[in-house]
Amino acid sequence: MEFHRGRLIDHVHLRVADVTASKRFYQAVLRSLGRDIDGEGDGYFFADELFVDQADSTPSNVHLAFQANDEATVQQFYQAGLAAGGRDNGAPGERHYHPGYYAAFLLDPDGNNIEAVYHGAMERSVPSVVITTPGPLSS
Structure with a gap:
Protein backbone atom coordinates (compact mmCIF):
# COMPACT_ATOMS: atom_id res chain seq x y z
CA MET A 1 0.00 0.00 0.00
CA LEU A 8 -2.44 18.89 -0.65
CA ILE A 9 -1.04 20.88 2.27
CA ASP A 10 1.42 23.63 1.39
CA HIS A 11 2.04 25.16 4.81
CA VAL A 12 0.49 25.75 8.21
CA HIS A 13 0.75 29.17 9.90
CA LEU A 14 0.14 29.43 13.63
CA ARG A 15 -0.28 32.80 15.42
CA VAL A 16 0.67 32.39 19.07
CA ALA A 17 0.54 34.41 22.29
CA ASP A 18 4.12 33.56 23.33
CA VAL A 19 6.67 32.78 20.60
CA THR A 20 9.38 31.85 23.12
CA ALA A 21 7.18 29.24 24.82
CA SER A 22 5.98 27.92 21.46
CA LYS A 23 9.53 27.70 20.12
CA ARG A 24 10.59 25.75 23.20
CA PHE A 25 7.71 23.30 22.72
CA TYR A 26 8.07 22.87 18.94
CA GLN A 27 11.84 22.56 19.12
CA ALA A 28 11.45 19.73 21.66
CA VAL A 29 8.80 17.82 19.74
CA LEU A 30 10.53 18.34 16.39
CA ARG A 31 13.84 17.09 17.77
CA SER A 32 12.06 14.02 19.15
CA LEU A 33 11.05 13.33 15.55
CA GLY A 34 14.57 13.84 14.20
CA ARG A 35 13.80 17.34 12.89
CA ASP A 36 14.62 20.87 13.98
CA ILE A 37 13.65 24.48 13.51
CA ASP A 38 14.96 25.63 10.13
CA GLY A 39 15.05 29.36 10.79
CA GLU A 40 13.89 32.18 12.98
CA GLY A 41 13.66 35.94 13.19
CA ASP A 42 12.20 38.65 15.36
CA GLY A 43 8.87 37.22 16.51
CA TYR A 44 8.75 34.11 14.33
CA PHE A 45 10.28 30.72 13.54
CA PHE A 46 9.68 28.00 10.98
CA ALA A 47 10.28 24.31 10.39
CA ASP A 48 9.56 22.77 7.01
CA GLU A 49 5.92 23.67 6.19
CA LEU A 50 5.17 25.01 9.69
CA PHE A 51 5.43 28.78 10.30
CA VAL A 52 4.81 30.22 13.79
CA ASP A 53 4.72 33.91 14.69
CA GLN A 54 3.63 36.31 17.39
Whole structure:
Protein backbone atom coordinates (compact mmCIF):
# COMPACT_ATOMS: atom_id res chain seq x y z
CA MET A 1 0.00 0.00 0.00
CA GLU A 2 1.31 3.47 -0.90
CA PHE A 3 0.46 6.92 0.40
CA HIS A 4 1.51 10.06 -1.47
CA ARG A 5 2.15 13.09 0.72
CA GLY A 6 3.15 16.67 0.01
CA ARG A 7 0.52 17.47 -2.59
CA LEU A 8 -2.44 18.89 -0.65
CA ILE A 9 -1.04 20.88 2.27
CA ASP A 10 1.42 23.63 1.39
CA HIS A 11 2.04 25.16 4.81
CA VAL A 12 0.49 25.75 8.21
CA HIS A 13 0.75 29.17 9.90
CA LEU A 14 0.14 29.43 13.63
CA ARG A 15 -0.28 32.80 15.42
CA VAL A 16 0.67 32.39 19.07
CA ALA A 17 0.54 34.41 22.29
CA ASP A 18 4.12 33.56 23.33
CA VAL A 19 6.67 32.78 20.60
CA THR A 20 9.38 31.85 23.12
CA ALA A 21 7.18 29.24 24.82
CA SER A 22 5.98 27.92 21.46
CA LYS A 23 9.53 27.70 20.12
CA ARG A 24 10.59 25.75 23.20
CA PHE A 25 7.71 23.30 22.72
CA TYR A 26 8.07 22.87 18.94
CA GLN A 27 11.84 22.56 19.12
CA ALA A 28 11.45 19.73 21.66
CA VAL A 29 8.80 17.82 19.74
CA LEU A 30 10.53 18.34 16.39
CA ARG A 31 13.84 17.09 17.77
CA SER A 32 12.06 14.02 19.15
CA LEU A 33 11.05 13.33 15.55
CA GLY A 34 14.57 13.84 14.20
CA ARG A 35 13.80 17.34 12.89
CA ASP A 36 14.62 20.87 13.98
CA ILE A 37 13.65 24.48 13.51
CA ASP A 38 14.96 25.63 10.13
CA GLY A 39 15.05 29.36 10.79
CA GLU A 40 13.89 32.18 12.98
CA GLY A 41 13.66 35.94 13.19
CA ASP A 42 12.20 38.65 15.36
CA GLY A 43 8.87 37.22 16.51
CA TYR A 44 8.75 34.11 14.33
CA PHE A 45 10.28 30.72 13.54
CA PHE A 46 9.68 28.00 10.98
CA ALA A 47 10.28 24.31 10.39
CA ASP A 48 9.56 22.77 7.01
CA GLU A 49 5.92 23.67 6.19
CA LEU A 50 5.17 25.01 9.69
CA PHE A 51 5.43 28.78 10.30
CA VAL A 52 4.81 30.22 13.79
CA ASP A 53 4.72 33.91 14.69
CA GLN A 54 3.63 36.31 17.39
CA ALA A 55 -0.06 37.23 17.41
CA ASP A 56 -0.71 40.98 17.49
CA SER A 57 -3.44 40.49 20.09
CA THR A 58 -5.51 37.34 20.58
CA PRO A 59 -3.96 34.28 18.93
CA SER A 60 -5.67 33.51 15.65
CA ASN A 61 -7.18 30.32 14.43
CA VAL A 62 -5.33 28.26 11.84
CA HIS A 63 -3.98 29.45 8.50
CA LEU A 64 -3.98 26.44 6.23
CA ALA A 65 -2.66 26.58 2.66
CA PHE A 66 -3.56 24.06 -0.04
CA GLN A 67 -1.45 23.62 -3.15
CA ALA A 68 -3.01 24.37 -6.53
CA ASN A 69 -1.80 23.25 -9.96
CA ASP A 70 -2.31 26.61 -11.68
CA GLU A 71 -3.81 30.09 -11.36
CA ALA A 72 -7.18 28.92 -12.72
CA THR A 73 -7.44 26.40 -9.91
CA VAL A 74 -6.75 29.16 -7.34
CA GLN A 75 -9.59 31.17 -8.88
CA GLN A 76 -11.91 28.14 -8.84
CA PHE A 77 -11.06 27.53 -5.16
CA TYR A 78 -11.95 31.13 -4.35
CA GLN A 79 -15.27 31.11 -6.18
CA ALA A 80 -16.31 27.70 -4.83
CA GLY A 81 -15.45 28.76 -1.28
CA LEU A 82 -17.46 31.96 -1.54
CA ALA A 83 -20.40 30.00 -2.93
CA ALA A 84 -20.19 27.57 -0.02
CA GLY A 85 -20.34 30.24 2.69
CA GLY A 86 -16.69 31.31 2.91
CA ARG A 87 -15.78 34.98 3.32
CA ASP A 88 -13.22 36.90 1.29
CA ASN A 89 -9.83 37.35 2.95
CA GLY A 90 -7.79 38.15 -0.17
CA ALA A 91 -8.95 37.79 -3.77
CA PRO A 92 -6.89 35.72 -6.25
CA GLY A 93 -3.69 37.45 -7.29
CA GLU A 94 0.09 37.41 -7.19
CA ARG A 95 1.62 37.97 -3.77
CA HIS A 96 5.04 39.35 -2.79
CA TYR A 97 6.23 36.14 -1.05
CA HIS A 98 8.25 35.08 -4.10
CA PRO A 99 7.96 35.63 -7.87
CA GLY A 100 5.02 33.67 -9.26
CA TYR A 101 3.30 33.15 -5.87
CA TYR A 102 -0.37 33.32 -6.87
CA ALA A 103 -2.91 32.81 -4.09
CA ALA A 104 -6.39 33.47 -2.77
CA PHE A 105 -7.53 33.58 0.85
CA LEU A 106 -10.90 32.78 2.40
CA LEU A 107 -12.20 32.69 5.94
CA ASP A 108 -14.05 29.46 6.60
CA PRO A 109 -17.27 29.51 8.66
CA ASP A 110 -15.20 29.40 11.87
CA GLY A 111 -12.84 32.19 10.84
CA ASN A 112 -9.83 30.03 9.89
CA ASN A 113 -7.72 31.54 7.10
CA ILE A 114 -7.73 29.04 4.24
CA GLU A 115 -5.47 29.62 1.23
CA ALA A 116 -4.94 28.08 -2.17
CA VAL A 117 -1.50 28.76 -3.66
CA TYR A 118 0.16 28.16 -7.02
CA HIS A 119 3.93 28.67 -6.94
CA GLY A 120 4.28 29.54 -10.61
CA ALA A 121 7.08 28.21 -12.76
CA MET A 122 8.93 26.65 -9.82
CA GLU A 123 9.84 23.02 -10.25
CA ARG A 124 9.54 20.29 -7.61
CA SER A 125 12.32 17.78 -7.08
CA VAL A 126 9.61 15.09 -6.72
CA PRO A 127 5.81 15.25 -7.05
CA SER A 128 5.23 13.90 -3.54
CA VAL A 129 6.75 11.92 -0.73
CA VAL A 130 5.77 8.27 -1.09
CA ILE A 131 5.18 6.29 2.10
CA THR A 132 4.86 2.54 1.63
CA THR A 133 3.36 0.33 4.32
CA PRO A 134 4.28 -3.34 4.73
CA GLY A 135 0.63 -4.34 4.38
CA PRO A 136 -2.95 -3.11 4.62
CA LEU A 137 -3.84 -0.66 7.33
CA SER A 138 -5.99 -1.95 10.15
CA SER A 139 -9.02 0.04 11.23
